[in-house]
Amino acid sequence: MKKVLTTPVKDEDIIDLKAGDTVYLTGLLVTSRDDGHRRLVADGIMPEIDLKGAGLYHAGPIVKKLGDGTYQMISCGPTTSMRMEKFEKDFIRKTGVKVIIGKGGMGQDTVDACKEHKAIHCVFPGGCAVVAADEIKEIKGVEWEDFGMPEALWILEAVEFGPLMVTIDTHGNNLFAENKKIFNDKLETEFDKMKSALKFGH
Amino acid sequence: MDTMFSEAELRIVNSVASYLSVMSKHLPDDVFDRLSEMRKNEKNDGAKAVYDCMFKNLDMAVTLDRPICQDTGLIQFFIKAGSGFPYLANLKNILTEAVRIATEVTPLRPNAVDTFREKNSGNNIAVGSPWIEWDIVSGSDDAEIEIYMAGGGCSLPGKALVLMPSAGYEGVAKAVLETVCDRGINACPPLIVGVGIGTCADSAGLLSKKALLRGVGTENPDKDAQKLEKMLFEGLNNIGIGPNGITGTESVLDVHVEFAAHHPATLAVGISVGCWATRYGRIHFNSDLSYEIKTHGGVTL
Numbered sequence: 001m002k003k004v005l006t007t008p009v010k011d012e013d014i015i016d017l018k019a020g021d022t023v024y025l026t027g028l029l030v031t032s033r034d035d036g037h038r039r040l041v042a043d044g045i046m047p048e049i050d051l052k053g054a055g056l057y058h059a060g061p062i063v064k065k066l067g068d069g070t071y072q073m074i075s076c077g078p079t080t081s082m083r084m085e086k087f088e089k090d091f092i093r094k095t096g097v098k099v100i101i102g103k104g105g106m107g108q109d110t111v112d113a114c115k116e117h118k119a120i121h122c123v124f125p126g127g128c129a130v131v132a133a134d135e136i137k138e139i140k141g142v143e144w145e146d147f148g149m150p151e152a153l154w155i156l157e158a159v160e161f162g163p164l165m166v167t168i169d170t171h172g173n174n175l176f177a178e179n180k181k182i183f184n185d186k187l188e189t190e191f192d193k194m195k196s197a198l199k200f201g202h
Numbered sequence: 203m204d205t206m207f208s209e210a211e212l213r214i215v216n217s218v219a220s221y222l223s224v225m226s227k228h229l230p231d232d233v234f235d236r237l238s239e240m241r242k243n244e245k246n247d248g249a250k251a252v253y254d255c256m257f258k259n260l261d262m263a264v265t266l267d268r269p270i271c272q273d274t275g276l277i278q279f280f281i282k283a284g285s286g287f288p289y290l291a292n293l294k295n296i297l298t299e300a301v302r303i304a305t306e307v308t309p310l311r312p313n314a315v316d317t318f319r320e321k322n323s324g325n326n327i328a329v330g331s332p333w334i335e336w337d338i339v340s341g342s343d344d345a346e347i348e349i350y351m352a353g354g355g356c357s358l359p360g361k362a363l364v365l366m367p368s369a370g371y372e373g374v375a376k377a378v379l380e381t382v383c384d385r386g387i388n389a390c391p392p393l394i395v396g397v398g399i400g401t402c403a404d405s406a407g408l409l410s411k412k413a414l415l416r417g418v419g420t421e422n423p424d425k426d427a428q429k430l431e432k433m434l435f436e437g438l439n440n441i442g443i444g445p446n447g448i449t450g451t452e453s454v455l456d457v458h459v460e461f462a463a464h465h466p467a468t469l470a471v472g473i474s475v476g477c478w479a480t481r482y483g484r485i486h487f488n489s490d491l492s493y494e495i496k497t498h499g500g501v502t503l
Contacts, residue, residue, distance in 0.1 A: 104388025126390035148322030
């Protein structure tokens, strides 16, 4: 059965989740990338929208402005989460977001913040931007539009947004860090196998 | 835009603008075929689910007529223009106008941020955007235009480094393996890995991008380069990065090596990667403006 989290997400909704689990998110989802994180954390400016218990989506969508002043979501896949690592710990502390969604892994500061403030990081399948757009039922508003379309804070209503694979849980586990160890071990093995065959011209 | 175009030039503008739009919504045939093969080969259940989502997304992009990925890239053109191509003089303006139109009509995401001022230009036109590389072919009167949508995620792992020759080709191989296993896992694998070998950071970097665009399933005609391609392809696939880096049966769509001579005192390596949804295309214009699209079968503009 689908495990669906609904905003505002509470601590008890996510403390049993483990890295590797698959979940979906319904409710308030707000996009923020490099510029949004910098403004909120480094410049200390808070958006008007209350993000407590909300989903934070690392994404820079293609949005079409319709004639009546409303917006249509066209394409909205995840962006590389690691770019936000420098600011994420403070972003979580200052906003109370519970479900961070992006692609690829994040670092130890985010792991620590997820443990301390009870939050999770998940990946949405990268590049699957039309599927993602289809699961966003409404664009409720936008803040910080001065950053341009990709970097603005788009305020979204999501319905069963996913599949989301949990990569960082509330217990200090980090799936991508674990995978990286596996890949690096295998890298050494593979490199040793090819090394002696790479003596071109000598 | 101030530039005035002749009727013939406007035909190129409109063809390239339409093609950009098509490219953003349809994978090139070679990438689609290899991705289908990898989906079949996949044994890991989690990885299978990711491949399923990718193919659902490709279907929906066609059905809903939308870009496959929201990141439609900073547009790069690699041109092999005959010195006698009748539209050569104005080609830069023609391509720039095509990008402006495609951005508005498709729509493509505006991705050109003015450096230092840090403002998005809003239409993908800015200093060096679109990015254009030229090869002039003596005596020819046609033009082949290769287009790449350089996404942020797959541009991030890119690097060029100049090794000392003592590092040898094992140094080259190590740099490729490490780049793919470090930042490459966040760049929407399975990846196309382009490797350029030469003298300087600039030549190796450019060759790595040309390698990336060579076509999945093609081999370098040089037998030593082929050997390096094959070893890196097998080595990377044995690491089992899987789609989206969640582990799986394989890792890469393909590995391509392109090279130039290197200075006796340097051995430079450039690495460029393309994501599972690598959007590139190749269109060939004859001097009468009849054209052939080589990467997307069945497409007419």
